[in-house]
Amino acid sequence: MDINANIESPLLLKVSFNKLVKQYEKLIANSDEHVSATAQRVLDIAKENPILVDGFSDATIFKTHEKEIKSILQDTFSPVLTKNEIKTASVPYHDFIFNASERFKSILNIAGDDFKLEMKNLPENQRYIMACTAILNFCYGYNLNVKRPLFYEIPDDDGVTRYYKILYNADFTEIIPNENAPKITQEDYDELLDNFDNIELWRKKFPPNSYTFKGFVISNIFDVTDDQSISNIKSNLIKEEKRSNSSFVEEFVEIFQSLFGLKNIKVGFSIYNEEEDTFEQIYGVGTHSYLLNDLESKLCADVLCEWSYNKLLREHDFFSVSDVDKSLTCSNDEAPHIKVLKKQGFKSAIFAPIANENGLLGILEIVSSTPKVLNSINANKLVDVMPFIIAAVERSKNEEANLIEAVIQKECTSIHPSVKWRFKKEAKNFIRHQIDGKDANFNKIAFENIYPLYGQIDIKGSSEARNWATQQDLSLQLNTLKDILKNAIEKENLPIYAQYIFQIDDFISAIDEHFQVDSEHQISNFIKIEIEPVLQHLYAANILKDEIDAYFESIDNRVNVLYHHRKNYDDTIASINKEMAALLDLKQIEAQLMYPHYFERFKTDGVEHNMYIGESITQEDTFSPIYLYNLRLWQLQIMVEMENRYYQMQSDFPIKLDVASMILVFNQPLSISFRMDEKQFDVDGTYNARYEIVKKRVDKAFVKGTQKRATEKGKITIVYSQKEDELEYLRYIKFLQSKYYLDTDVEIVELQDLQAVTGLKAIRVSVLYHKDKNDKSFYTYEDLMQEINK
Incomplete structure (x- = not known):
């Protein structure tokens, strides 16, 4: 079998002891008789077996010349140190090993027959490029340092992964260009410097097998499990989106198992809530607190005894419980943290405070079902890793605070994306003035010459x-x-x-x-x-x-109080508002794609919404009245869809209530400004205030000369004051009638005068309904009620 089989590399591998033999040639005249005798012995072997000097790729030669190879490497692999040193003889960047110390062989035997030795931290493509850089250094005199720490991950007899770092000694290697090796110029070198990841370019400059590697490398291997575990802990804690990664906790536990050299341990966390003096579970995939067990949160004083409370929360010092059963007896079965360990079947544990200069952040919990394996001695291993855990928890707390703030902003004081650019602009000015030492004032945010649209779906009665x-x-x-x-x-x-x-x-x-x-x-x-x-x-x-x-x-x-019928009422109102708001929010996404505009909605006894559209909101010189007309038509259509959606769901609600929909048309552009005290936009100016008055009162207005409300179940009511608005909406209604959204019973009525507002009219038209989403038939309100109640 050829050792180059199934390997793509610019190096044709030939194991040779030529350079090692040359070292012994220099030692033959050494004054030390023992040294010269050893040198003569090696030279005799080389003379009798020239293939070992010339080099070979046939793996069977290692077997036929096993005794001679072992004898040549006797000084390199000292019999005195073979059970202590971890050392191999191999070829570079490959897992082919032809000689090893007894210690390394023992490590592999413990790993088991199924274990496959494989170098870590060396992607397949980079093996090729690493070989190319070795050629540049050996053959062309460049000094490219692309070395990366190489590792073996090998399980011990307890199944715990241990980490071994590989250091190459390349003193006994040669690299020789073959006939097919292109000459590397300075221009080639400069091009390669900027194309490390371009594997095709490296293959072009260094074709496969274009150079011969002659020699072997000595791998000095060191157990760096502790250092690597600490590094892995740091790396894992830096990872983004840890909570959404189900494998994060499993990886974290495995790293701690390597750090402690114990397979039978688990790692938990609890977060400290300073305001309530409680420990809380961490939300996230796979995370768990063994102090809390199945509780979401609990007072610290109820989780810990007085001594452990002082140790963790006041002294910020870790402690261990090496024997849970013994500790429980000593505490007269009263220490709550020992009792909860016993309940879960744990026999030893370490609790470490995650704390900074500002106080306690949380608790790291390491537990085992084996007594005494966790104790005050190996607890000291945490000293080196706690700074990384503290930093990660600090960052997580900050991220959580930002997330909470973002949720509050979104749910309570949301700034609509269409106007966020203005807030960002003013915030930057505010910060700049603060930095420059000037008076920092958050300037008024206003938008002029914009058109308002208002609509509501109101619960009748x-x-x-x-x-x-x-x-x-x-x-x-x-x-x-x-x-x-x-x-x-x-x-x-x-x-x-x-x-x-x-x-x-x-x-x-x-x-x-x-x-x-x-x-x-x-x-x-x-x-x-x-x-x-x-x-x-x-x-x-x-x-x-x-x-x-x-x-x-x-x-x-x-x-x-007895809360049965009222609960049904409250649940119905909440469900109606939730479903109508969700539908409106979903449809708004589509409307924003047509043309950006400001949108806000409110839940009352129903759902109201405001929209403002105009040049000053969009930040671009693109506004045209066509976008206003389009939004008005969209609004009317969505109000019909919301009516349909409501009556399709009405039977699911505890109480059957009716709804009535209304649109208010305001023809003139107006100005709005953001009121900092109320965290919302409001109209500016006395004239514009008329619009707000109409909004608040019009749904209670009566049809002139009657005691009937302007809004009516089963109908869309469009309130306006200008003739051109009437003509515009009659066109929209005619279009939606052709789509079977609206019925043909259009009526125009005058409304009674409101305080300081006169001359209002309303178009009222019945909605055509469908029993469900897939129903192609359409019904009037009365028809629908008969169908639903059949």
């Missing part, structure tokens, strides 16, 4: 529905209390019970006949002040305990 739900809950709660008091009279005939029943009947009548705004408050106070003490008395007297337990189980702990 929401106040009446909530009042009904409240009445039902209060009535049910009062009747339950009335039954308890009636049964109490039979057990303990006190006249006060009858008086309370009289009061309850009075409240029930009031609820049925004239429920008022303050009725709920009055009844809640009556129950809390008058009735609950009675229930406590009965319970203490062991009277009607089951009925009283059942009553309190029906009371919601968060609001301290």
